[in-house]
Amino acid sequence: MPASELLLSLADDELVVGWRDSEWTGIAPTLEEDVAFSSISQNEIGHARALYELAARELDTDADALAFDREPAEYRCAPLVELRLDDWAHTIARRYLYEEADRIRIGALMRSDDPELAGLAARIDREETYHRLHAEMWAARLHDEPRFRDAVGELWPAALGVLEPDLRPDLARRVGLGVMEATERGEHTPELVELWETMTEVRRSIPGAQW
Amino acid sequence: MVTAEQVWAAIGEVPDPEIPVVSLVELGVIRDVAVEGDRVRVELVPTFLGCPALEAMTRQVEQAIAGLGGEPEVAVITDEDWSTDRISEAGREKLRAAGFAPPAPRADGPTTLVQLTSKAFRCPYCGSTETRLENIFGPTPCRSLRFCESCRQPFEQFKTI
Numbered sequence: 001m002p003a004s005e006l007l008l009s010l011a012d013d014e015l016v017v018g019w020r021d022s023e024w025t026g027i028a029p030t031l032e033e034d035v036a037f038s039s040i041s042q043n044e045i046g047h048a049r050a051l052y053e054l055a056a057r058e059l060d061t062d063a064d065a066l067a068f069d070r071e072p073a074e075y076r077c078a079p080l081v082e083l084r085l086d087d088w089a090h091t092i093a094r095r096y097l098y099e100e101a102d103r104i105r106i107g108a109l110m111r112s113d114d115p116e117l118a119g120l121a122a123r124i125d126r127e128e129t130y131h132r133l134h135a136e137m138w139a140a141r142l143h144d145e146p147r148f149r150d151a152v153g154e155l156w157p158a159a160l161g162v163l164e165p166d167l168r169p170d171l172a173r174r175v176g177l178g179v180m181e182a183t184e185r186g187e188h189t190p191e192l193v194e195l196w197e198t199m200t201e202v203r204r205s206i207p208g209a210q211w
Numbered sequence: 212m213v214t215a216e217q218v219w220a221a222i223g224e225v226p227d228p229e230i231p232v233v234s235l236v237e238l239g240v241i242r243d244v245a246v247e248g249d250r251v252r253v254e255l256v257p258t259f260l261g262c263p264a265l266e267a268m269t270r271q272v273e274q275a276i277a278g279l280g281g282e283p284e285v286a287v288i289t290d291e292d293w294s295t296d297r298i299s300e301a302g303r304e305k306l307r308a309a310g311f312a313p314p315a316p317r318a319d320g321p322t323t324l325v326q327l328t329s330k331a332f333r334c335p336y337c338g339s340t341e342t343r344l345e346n347i348f349g350p351t352p353c354r355s356l357r358f359c360e361s362c363r364q365p366f367e368q369f370k371t372i
Contacts, residue, residue, distance in 0.1 A: 032346045035356075039348035046261020046352075050289045119290035126294075126372040127259055129321040130347050137324065 003114065004058040005076065008066070009185065010105070011051035012077035013162065015067055016192070017098055018044030019199060020081060021091075029088055040095075040131050047124050054120060064210065068203040072188060072196045079183045080158035082192040092138045093151035097159035097175065099135040102128060104170045105163060158183040213281040218244045218251055221275040228267040229351060232309040235268060239297025242288060251281040256293045259352040259372070295353075295371050306369070307335045312357070314369035322371055327355075334359035335366055342366075 022041035028034040052063035059066070080098060085091045106128060109121035142148035152175070159175075160168050160182035172179045202209050222244075223236040235241055235255075242254040253272055257265050269285045276283035295314035298306075303313035312335045318326070327347065330340045339361035346356040347370075354367045 032348075035346055035350075036348040039352050042261040042263070043259060043352050044261070046259060050260045053289070116290045123260065123289060123293065126321070127352070129372075130370060133322070133324050133327070134347050 002058075003117070004055045007051050007055035007058075007117075009076040009078075010109075011048045011055060011066070012075045013081050013098075013102075014044045014051065015048035016075075016077045016195065017081040017094075018042070018048060019195060020084065021095070023084075024091065036134055040134065043127050043131065047127070050120055050124070054116065064203070068200045069207075072193045075188070075192065075196070076185060077188075077192070078158065078162045078185050079187070079189050080155060080162055082189045082195065083155075083158070084191045084194070087147075087151075089142070089145070089147040090151040090155065092135075092142060093148060093155050094159075095131075096135040096139045097152065097155055098162065099128070099132045100174050101159055101162040101171050103132060104167050104174075108167060152177075157181060161185060213246055213249065213251060213276075213279045215244045215246050217279055218246065218253070218276060218281065221279055222253070222272055225268075225271045225275050228264040228271070230306065230309065230311065232305045233298075233302045235272065237299045237302030237305065239293075239295075239299060239302070240268065241272075246281070249280070249282045250284060251276045251279075252284045252286065254286050254288050256288045256297075258293070258295075260289060261352055293372070295369060298369075310335050310366060311354070312366055312368040314371045317371055332357060332368055334362060334364065336364050337362040 018041040021037050021044070024037040025034060025041070028037050048067065049063055052066045056062050056066055080094060083094070085094060106121050106125045110118055110125060112118040112121065156175075156177055157180060160171065160179065161184045163171055168179050168182065202211065219236065222241055223234050225235045227233050227235060227238050238258070240256050240258060242256050245252045253276070255268060255272065265287065269287065272285050273283040294317050296317050298313065306313045312332060315331055327344050332342050333340050334342050337359060339359055341360040342357045343360065344355065345358050345365065349356045349367055353370055355370055356365060357368045358365045
């Protein structure tokens with residue numbers, strides 16, 4: 001896989017999960033979570049920007065064009081991050097599963113032969129530490145709640161699809177579930193198109209707009 | 212003709228856009244200054260990758276260099292494993308005096324929940340270590356919220372990264 005394709009899957013995941021989590025800004029169940037979700041989203045979108053910038057050099061474009069000027073079908077994000085989740089159990093289940101998958105993928109990138117990519121991965125990993133602590137606290141708190149367990153089970157095939165097949169057994173071990181048929185990248189959910197319409201509205205109205 | 216010393220001194224006067232009690236140099240975000248004729252290249256390492264103050268920092272550094280008569284080029288470096296250990300001693304003292312608890316030194320491994328809930332964090336107002344974690348996240352990505360049980364004062368704690 002060319003480096004830019006890998007970078008785009010990562011960057012698209014971070015942008016879209018950041019966008020989805022930021023939908024809780026102002027309406028999270030507690031003020032603390034409102035702050036936490038806003039801050040986590042800001043970090044994820046910051047990671048997306050850094051990854052897009054690295055990809056943009058190889059593709060001879062810029063980060064904003066990659067983030068906002070592509071058609072929905074060109075995005076490489078995993079279905080897990082695209083879903084519009086309206087309840088807290090599913091939202092926390094996705095945060096937890098996404099962070100567990102991301103931890104494994106970032107760990108693999110930190111061992112990359114490309115020093116720039118390995119350096120950026122190490123940088124992202126430091127910030128993600130705090131997202132993981134947040135997700136772990138919630139997962140521990142909700143562990144025995146049927147709604148949370150059902151949500152984890154429901155999202156599990158999509159969580160596996162965040163990772164390349166060789167990394168999936170690690171995720172299964174960490175989460176305590178089995179490797180099964182994954183919801184793979186490639187086919188997008190209808191929710192992505194809806195999100196894309198909002199996310200790209202300004203750039204589609206005024207090409208090249210910056211803000 | 213601009214010298215690197217002049218550039219360091221000028222950037223040393225540029226306040227952090229979010230916490231103006233410390234300068235960008237004290238915050239440790241300036242990694243390198245290179246002067247070639249009139250061209251001045253500065254390497255800036257962001258505290259957090261999503262830091263919204265990054266563009267303001269870049270602009271202010273450019274203005275400081277232009278003020279010396281140099282041609283600025285600010286490169287934002289995201290490949291370095293930046294750490295809060297880069298905040299200078301003077302910077303830490305200024306943060307504390309302004310009510311922000313400076314970051315704890317980096318441990319060998321990543322920060323754990325056990326560390327965050329331990330007695331290692333000192334209240335910047337009264338100095339007590341009887342403080343508890345209120346929220347890992349705060350008003351900006353780089354800070355957490357804690358509460359001092361001794362002086363009953365909430366305060367912001369810099370995250371260690």
